[in-house]
Amino acid sequence: MSTSSSSFISGLWRITQWDMNPEQVAGHISACVDLGIDTFDVADIYGDYQCESMVGAALKSNPALKSRIKLISKCGIALVSWARPEHRVKHYNTSHNHIIASVENSLNCLGIERLHQLLIHRPDPLMDADEISEAFVKLKRAGKVAEFGVSNFLPHQFNLLQSRLDEPLRTNQIEISLLHLGSLFDGTLNQCQRMNVTPQAWSPLAGGRLANQSEETPLGRALTRIGQEYGATREQIAIAWLLRHPARISSVLGSGKIQRISELVDAKKFVLDRQSWFDLLEAAQGCPIP
Numbered sequence: 618m619s620t621s622s623s624s625f626i627s628g629l630w631r632i633t634q635w636d637m638n639p640e641q642v643a644g645h646i647s648a649c650v651d652l653g654i655d656t657f658d659v660a661d662i663y664g665d666y667q668c669e670s671m672v673g674a675a676l677k678s679n680p681a682l683k684s685r686i687k688l689i690s691k692c693g694i695a696l697v698s699w700a701r702p703e704h705r706v707k708h709y710n711t712s713h714n715h716i717i718a719s720v721e722n723s724l725n726c727l728g729i730e731r732l733h734q735l736l737i738h739r740p741d742p743l744m745d746a747d748e749i750s751e752a753f754v755k756l757k758r759a760g761k762v763a764e765f766g767v768s769n770f771l772p773h774q775f776n777l778l779q780s781r782l783d784e785p786l787r788t789n790q791i792e793i794s795l796l797h798l799g800s801l802f803d804g805t806l807n808q809c810q811r812m813n814v815t816p817q818a819w820s821p822l823a824g825g826r827l828a829n830q831s832e833e834t835p836l837g838r839a840l841t842r843i844g845q846e847y848g849a850t851r852e853q854i855a856i857a858w859l860l861r862h863p864a865r866i867s868s869v870l871g872s873g874k875i876q877r878i879s880e881l882v883d884a885k886k887f888v889l890d891r892q893s894w895f896d897l898l899e900a901a902q903g904c905p906i907p
């Protein structure tokens with residue numbers, strides 16, 4: 618069974634689309650904390666490199682929030698952007714110097730002293746695990762990052778990096794939902810369980826597609842039917858399906874609407890029985906299990 622970590626994280630990837638001023642972003646963060654979500658997910662590249670500064674502005678408008686929240690950030694993807702004129706080609710960069718510089722920049726933009734977690738955003742074919750290890754040790758010693766993890770890693774990539782680290786990777790943030798089932802069968806969730814790593818599910822509602830799944834599809838019908846049986850919304854059932862997995866998945870919720878987040882947190886009340894879980898899996902796969 619996995620260690621710590623709550624069942625929900627608030628993802629701020631879409632923040633630049635929310636049309637909120639810093640005080641409103643601070644209000645959103647504060648409302649999440651009131652719902653029991655104290656961990657927030659960002660990345661250096663989100664919002665074309667603007668997301669972390671927006672969160673920083675929000676925290677500046679309400680500095681008391683800083684001590685109530687934990688921030689996860691990521692590095693390793695280099696976008697072609699007006700904000701990074703030196704990038705000619707989209708690429709990955711997990712070099713020692715890039716990791717250190719990226720974290721320093723994240724801390725500066727966010728206006729905080731330390732990240733709760735730093736994740737390597739995607740597996741880099743040029744990843745040198747020894748270099749990453751050296752950067753992690755420096756960041757930890759300097760008190761700039763408390764914990765480390767990865768994102769979108771397959772088990773062999775996770776194992777390679779872990780083999781060079783003195784401390785355990787704490788998470789693998791991966792795409793998991795009823796519309797994205799790969800990690801159930803490719804060994805990723807098995808590895809999380811074996812190594813007591815808490816998986817974080819990004820796009821747990823498939824970016825909203827699960828909320829809007831047509832009744833014309835087997836999955837849309839199954840979500841509605843099982844929702845009626847449990848007295849839950851379809852979105853709550855989609856989250857309850859993740860919560861039922863023994864890897865103790867944390868869902869990274871991407872909504873900018875606090876009412877929706879509140880409803881999804883309530884999904885904890887619905888513990889799906891085994892047959893309902895498989896009913897949804899079969900509907901999602903579009904065919905019976907073997």
Ligand SMILES: NC(=O)c1ccc[n+]([C@@H]2O[C@H](COP(=O)([O-])OP(=O)(O)OC[C@H]3O[C@@H](n4cnc5c(N)ncnc54)[C@H](OP(=O)(O)O)[C@@H]3O)[C@@H](O)[C@H]2O)c1
Binds near residue numbers: 819877
């Ligand atoms: N590690 C990675 O590679 C990676 C990749 C992508 C994302 N992420 C992280 O994962 C987080 C979540 O991703 P996501 O935004 O795709 O998650 P999601 O929770 O699956 O989707 C959220 C989107 O669905 C919409 N939505 C529509 N109807 C909804 C309903 N009834 N309830 C809730 N949401 C509804 C939301 O709109 P409203 O805002 O209008 O509610 C929002 O645009 C991101 O913020 C980011 O932190 C990580």
